[in-house]
Amino acid sequence: MFLENGCPIAPTVLDRAGVLRTARAEHHFSWASGPVPPGLPVVQSWGWLFTPDGRVLVLLGPDTGSACLPGGTPEPQDHGDIAATLRRKADEEAAARHGEPLTIGHLRDNGRGRVRLAAALTRVGPARPDPATGHIYTRVLATPEQAVELFNWGPSAADQLDSIHEARQRLGIPGAARQPFTELVGPTTW
Template sequence: MIAIRRASQKSGGARRTDGHNGPVTEPEQPRFTWSESPVPDGIPVTQVYLWALDPDDGRVLIQDRGLSLVRPHSLPGGRPEPEDGGDPLRTAAREAMEESQIRIDAERAVYLGYQLVEGDPKRPGPYAQTRYAVPISGYGPIGPDPDNGRVNRRFMTSLDRAPELLAWGEHGRAQAAAAKRAGAALGIPVDDPAPDGYRDGEKARYLVCNDYGMGALWWWVQARGAREIMERVADVVVIHRVETVRQAEDWDLEEVDIDASDPNPLSDPKAKRDEQRRRPGFGACVGRGTVYFRRPWGESGHTPWIGEDGETHYLYEIGEDGYRTRQVVEFAEGPAQKTSEDDWLFNPPFDLYEPEWAEYEIDRSEFETAWDAAVPAPDYED
């Protein structure tokens, strides 16, 4: 547990204004203690705050409330209200929408801990302020908070920098560290976030690559999020690597709006995605972490390759980002062969939104059995 006591600030001594002599007694300041355990019974929860993480670029949302305030930066959150029914995540979702106009994926929220407040002269007895890490599931246009009419800008930054902006001291750094662990466990790229920046409008600028053939095509795409691009455009990947994004600023790339009228550079892959969306299994394997498949070899995945020895199958271990990490090739005759990610460093990711993936999915135990039985694939040289 981390205990922080905020000391009162004095400047040149205090002077009484009540007509009495003697020194002024400074009011007692609240004491704050951070703990990563459940809130003890009998301690009321007066506030719920969110470390709201963008699941695509690994940044956390910090509310910029304006320089006129003593504390211009904050996390989205607030007090429970009767309509929340005692559910802290309903409180969090409501406050996040009111203050920052974001939607959260409450089902994936991770409880981080609570801040115990004691000695508050405005409230008798100790009380708790809970914290959650949660993925952001959508952004709306920014607007005024119905409670105070203030518009909070959305500043997206790394979890490493967030404590500096919040100015919560040691307990703020402890919360950010807990949020970073939770984000990594959720598969969010918190260790390699996108560059800092405001996200006030409905759309932001993303670096997008099509690399499913002999060459690559690159664009800047204006969209409401990386997930929207992946859901609406087939055979592309959104690039979040900071170094690559910075390098691309010097490239002469076309800029395309996700909603641009046809024809435009995204017309064909968008038409392909629209056709896929109408079929069963679309997106069934997305957002589930590492997944496993046994798929017949073929250019489209539908037509197996029938060689001299019969049908060949590929068993894949594929991460949430679409990149395979391990592979087993089963031949009709002869031993199965296995290879690891080092063999495909330059290969593009698989598009897990494709409906076909759902029919080829297997469980991890089936893949591990095949992996253990396979022999290392031979090295090939040109």
């Protein structure tokens, strides 16, 4: 990388979004593969949305460059359906559509569950503001390993990554070759 006045002369999407200068939020919760046990309230539904080449969709916050998966908090209109929460949030945050999701596991956070789902990404429309925040996220494709590097998941990260790859295989999607992050700037269909 060449610098001019301390800045890259050919900045990557990570440079432009400020990812590399942003502290990663710590999420050191215990991981459990499989569905959420009865009685554990679900407070988040996030998705690993795979392209046909095995990369996943990651969102970068416009103000901080913080990285996250598409998804969020269940709302009454989701009727307790974690897949409906993911569908709604992926559309709101990333204008993304996906196939039928698989539950891959959950994190336990003080008696609450943070569910992870996996699905094949089928379409990404034009970027638009998230109605909940007004933010327009930068949408990038990364290998699952690259995505995990953007998160601070602590000791459970390796177990989560194993579950992610098991789900990818169940979906019939190949493993992704390591490559630079790719920004999705316009509509794309797979």
